[in-house]
Amino acid sequence: MNVMQSTPPPHELRISSPDLTRERIVVAAREVMGRKGKRGATTREIAEMAGVNEATIFRHFGNKEGIVAAVAQRFCPAVELQAIATKLSGNIDEDLFELGRVLMERMEGLQDMIRWSMVEQHDPLDEPLISLGDQAWRAPEAIQHVLMEYMSRRIATGELKGDAKRLSRVFMGLVFSHVMSQLKFPDPEVYANPEASLRFYIDVFLNGVRS
């Protein structure tokens, strides 16, 4: 990591640097592993996509597991829970829309990693310290926690009924199935306007479909 060196780089717009190479590799790895999965992604394809020699990958990360760990750390940022909380207006429909929008955005961005997390299985021998699947769920889980607390408050005020945990699970399930169905059932009527779909889910969630 030359980043920590005391001497600054000569010009900021260096054509190439170890850190830049490393970054290109991680980005390429994320792309390839999103499509082929941790196992299906080959170091060769990652190298090609990064425009880098295969040996360079191993010089940077040691082995394949090293790339996986780097990808997991690089692409699973924590959510700024503060930013969400400040946007809440008090109107349930609008608050759920805001929370749902953030949740949906995150899930869309982490779509591929979440998909792979549902089939991922690490053999009991070399348990990875950082599981891609676990990392992918960090942000959605954090948001669900906020959701649960929100539901809990609204139940206390008598605006909602039921169990906060189950309610937040159902709400997250609606967003989850929306995002996950996109590949297999790409209905344009649903996915052309995701915010409208979200409003629809919220309407069903709050009011039901009985007339």
Add this chain to the structure above:
Amino acid sequence: MNVMQSTPPPHELRISSPDLTRERIVVAAREVMGRKGKRGATTREIAEMAGVNEATIFRHFGNKEGIVAAVAQRFCPAVELQAIATKLSGNIDEDLFELGRVLMERMEGLQDMIRWSMVEQHDPLDEPLISLGDQAWRAPEAIQHVLMEYMSRRIATGELKGDAKRLSRVFMGLVFSHVMSQLKFPDPEVYANPEASLRFYIDVFLNGVRS
């Protein structure tokens, strides 16, 4: 396929027969591919699990794709739509429970194949005639179609409101996320009594959570 021979087998309880070994292979392949996926499943592991020599697999199915096709055909039976239709009582809550129960059962049984269908990608070259992922969704899609027609009728009578297609999608999404969350979030409170959970989903779906 000795099944079609004119002469009947001498005793029904044969210790071994070509058809039986074939069956054992397909069953083992389904098991292994459910865990490791189409690519991750090795012919060696399938052979071991089937208690059969690896060469026998290729004598039966030619190549790996042959096993995949056999698994896809063997484990994706069509739904008896008649059986469902006759059970409908007219009470929406009960009908949705019946439909939801069948949907949930099927999805549980096809869980692993559905999971893999969400990351499955066939390279454009050797497109398989029978895709495991497509086959896995046959039954759920059929049930969703029944659901949609049911919703459509109830909308016509004024009991439900909204668009039948979207409604059935949301309902299927509830069951879908329930089944898919089981591995990553095995909350015993939710999964110890799946029928109770289903009733909860139906309550939210029909009446909403606003008090």
Add this chain to the structure above:
DNA sequence: ATTCTCTGCAAGTAAGTACTTGCATGCCGA
């Protein structure tokens, strides 16, 4: 100018995996 670091390149190793083949054996039907 020299040294040090990063990288490309080419070759190679070891392991896994799909698939083949030839032979021996055992079981069933005729």
Add this chain to the structure above:
DNA sequence: TCGGCATGCAAGTACTTACTTGCAGAGAAT
């Protein structure tokens, strides 16, 4: 009793893939 069929077994082929290594060149820092 005999002949065919299904299978086990062992060996082997061809390909992929993670990972290594030695060398050479290009910059950058000193």
